[in-house]
Amino acid sequence: VVDDPIPPTIEWHEGRVRMIDQRRLPGELVLLEAATVEELCAAIRDLAVRGAPALGVAGAMGVALAAEAGLDLDDAAAAICATRPTAVNLAWGVHRARAAADPVAEARAVAVEDVERNRRLGAHGAVLVPVGGRVLTHCNAGALACAGYGTALGVIRAAHEQGRAPTVWVDETRPVLQGARLTAWELDRLGIPATLVADGMAAGLMAAGDVDCVVVGADRIAANGDVANKVGTYGVAVLAAHFHIPFYVAAPTSTVDPDCPSGAHIPIEQRPPEEVTMLAGQRIAPAGMAVDNRAFDVTPAALVTAIVTEEGVARPPYAESLAALCRWG
């Protein structure tokens, strides 16, 4: 869409992978180009590009870069998959380009399909948002987490486009502040009313009756419906259950991992401690402080009201509903 207020997150451009450098937002909208697999892997590791569906596109485009350079595709695939272990889409995108006769064409197709899929996902999810609904979201599952449009924010965006007039509580999402930096930026561009809050404010908001539903994305969904997503998601899910508020997960079927029976099998990435102890180049904790900085947590399926995919809405029991939507076996 030419006049989309949010430019493409990641695209193939003249033999390179061109991405919005998400580390520079919200201050500056800067594009970053990766000409080699090494450059792309660095962009993934350093979170210039992040978000499960966007990582799927990045994985496919990384294989395309390797193919164009005449490199060994197995080596390239292994290097790309090793950058971030939790999001299953990365390996899924790598596999798609790896298995195609024309990896470049396939990688471009992955990006185009992603946006189209997110629009369908949004349409399925929009009806779950009450008219005038106050939606709380955590992290960024928007256009910036995908090739475009977004998953959790795609649901909110579709509700907005349908005139349901949602408003959004944006968890800032420490330590990398994807909510404050990215989700707030997207909602501002889209003209959707939003209020930023510290992560610790969710309970107070819910207790006051100020949250009608929660919508988040996912980095990997196990076959039983357990959901790996940005650290802090599990806590929001427990709160939503405590306050009897629906908790929705929005993710494409490519995020569902049929080979992963439950959340216990999902590898959880430890990120560098400096993400917690440093901010904007300044030290915000004592030097040498021990830090646990696991990037994700796993919300048990029992706390998830529904999972919204491009194929429809899955309800418990997820082992059956996800299998039907994803057309396994």
Added chain:
Amino acid sequence: VVDDPIPPTIEWHEGRVRMIDQRRLPGELVLLEAATVEELCAAIRDLAVRGAPALGVAGAMGVALAAEAGLDLDDAAAAICATRPTAVNLAWGVHRARAAADPVAEARAVAVEDVERNRRLGAHGAVLVPVGGRVLTHCNAGALACAGYGTALGVIRAAHEQGRAPTVWVDETRPVLQGARLTAWELDRLGIPATLVADGMAAGLMAAGDVDCVVVGADRIAANGDVANKVGTYGVAVLAAHFHIPFYVAAPTSTVDPDCPSGAHIPIEQRPPEEVTMLAGQRIAPAGMAVDNRAFDVTPAALVTAIVTEEGVARPPYAESLAALCRWG
């Protein structure tokens, strides 16, 4: 105590109020002096001094400053109490100095008594910490929140001194990062093993069985046991209940407000949005972003396992146990 690894948070020194400037920690240990009521009010508003028991001392010393300057004490008392509405100790300290024949002597007595009271509180609470217990705490209820020794950290410190070998999970506590900046600094000085985590990590830690109890402070406790404390506390309490982990509140009886029947009557302070949108002079959210920055939330008494005071440990029903400990009526 001369060789306390943490210097006095606030003390009367040659006609002035001398405080650790908590805005500069953990980078620098700098003392700030207030010579006038106006300077003291600014130090309170800007969080150079914070924490309910420390605010009690500050309130008393503010009246002492006014008395030394020959000012109208009613005006001074009103100005001091208006700086921060939630912590009841501020008004309590103001009242104590206001009612005394010698406000300076009374203010100094408030500070001395505070440390002594916190040591008794710590002794009562230490036995609640299992040997080798992994304690999660939120915000800073340490020596820096008091004249010295601490309330929640006083419990942990007493357990440490008794050889119970506690270790601590420190919530960083956005937006002002009292956990990362102050609690981490205190525990480091005390030699108590601690690990810093983003606020969103509590659910994952608890689910993994890595938290044995939660201990937090309080800014005001209603007569029915509802607890106002730093925003995010309510969420931790819901999680603790969900995972069947004891949730303890440590506060002196001066934090219990007999005139406040329940949490619904506690005023909740809105702090400036820049606490959320700016950090270390850098913008971390889009310009003009709407922010809700309420500084506190109210944890219902039903989620509180016990309240530890200097007079002993209150258990539900709190209306009776607190009345007995605080000797009302």
